[in-house]
Amino acid sequence: GAGVSQTPSNKVTEKGKYVELRCDPISGHTALYWYRQSLGQGPEFLIYFQGTGAADDSGLPNDRFFAVRPEGSVSTLKIQRTERGDSAVYLCASSPAGVAGGNEQFFGPGTRLTVL
Amino acid sequence: DQQVKQNSPSLSVQEGRISILNCDYTNSMFDYFLWYKKYPAEGPTFLISISSIKDKNEDGRFTVFLNKSAKHLSLHIVPSQPGDSAVYFCAASGGGSNYKLTFGKGTLLTVNP
Numbered sequence: 001g002a003g004v005s006q007t008p009s010n011k012v013t014e015k016g017k018y019v020e021l022r023c024d025p026i027s028g029h030t031a032l033y034w035y036r037q038s039l040g041q042g043p044e045f046l047i048y049f050q051g052t053g054a055a056d057d058s059g060l061p062n063d064r065f066f067a068v069r070p071e072g073s074v075s076t077l078k079i080q081r082t083e084r085g086d087s088a089v090y091l092c093a094s095s096p097a098g099v100a101g102g103n104e105q106f107f108g109p110g111t112r113l114t115v116l
Numbered sequence: 117d118q119q120v121k122q123n124s125p126s127l128s129v130q131e132g133r134i135s136i137l138n139c140d141y142t143n144s145m146f147d148y149f150l151w152y153k154k155y156p157a158e159g160p161t162f163l164i165s166i167s168s169i170k171d172k173n174e175d176g177r178f179t180v181f182l183n184k185s186a187k188h189l190s191l192h193i194v195p196s197q198p199g200d201s202a203v204y205f206c207a208a209s210g211g212g213s214n215y216k217l218t219f220g221k222g223t224l225l226t227v228n229p
Contacts, residue, residue: 042219103215
């Protein structure tokens with residue numbers, strides 16, 4: 001079956017521009033996560049969706065970052081007025097609802113964002 | 117402050133030997149721990165996990181040990197194979213209804229033939 005897919009795989013933009021990153025989770029997975037991985041670091045949590053609603057957006061660094069999941073499947077991470085410090089790999093993950101005993105999240109390949 | 121720490125950025129072992137990757141955590145609310153493996157240009161892939169009510173979980177060549185009193189876990193790979201060469205991330209979850217993961221910085225494992 002298809003895994004988590006993310007588009008584009010690479011995005012180069014200029015400082016101040018707006019970007020959208022897309023995530024297609026595994027079919028039927030109700031939980032969706034966005035993480036950001038900077039060079040030499042582990043992935044850092046940004047936002048968690050359960051269905052259509054953002055259950056936890058505490059990891060979003062500031063109000064330039066916003067994410068939506070209008071139909072409970074595909075999600076888009078939106079970054080306004082990009083800054084050089086936003087350059088990182090943005091990872092999306094999904095998992096089934098109600099996983100007993102823990103949370104195995106399935107990750108996509110990521111989108112590498114470079115802000116010049 | 118880093119709640120999940122992997123203090124060894126890299127580890128090199130010979131094929132056939134044991135690889136031991138270590139992880140420490142500070143948040144006592146964490147109740148589920150996972151190891152992920154990552155190849156370049158790919159997303160992390162789930163490897164093995166352990167609940168805080170257990171102290172050991174084994175899956176084939178991979179075993180994870182949890183010492184709650186020391187807030188320490190380790191991943192043992194026996195025997196190590198060249199295909200195991202990758203970055204290994206330790207991650208922790210606080211459980212409940214929000215399973216967001218907190219990751220360490222990773223350890224690059226190189227298994228030499």
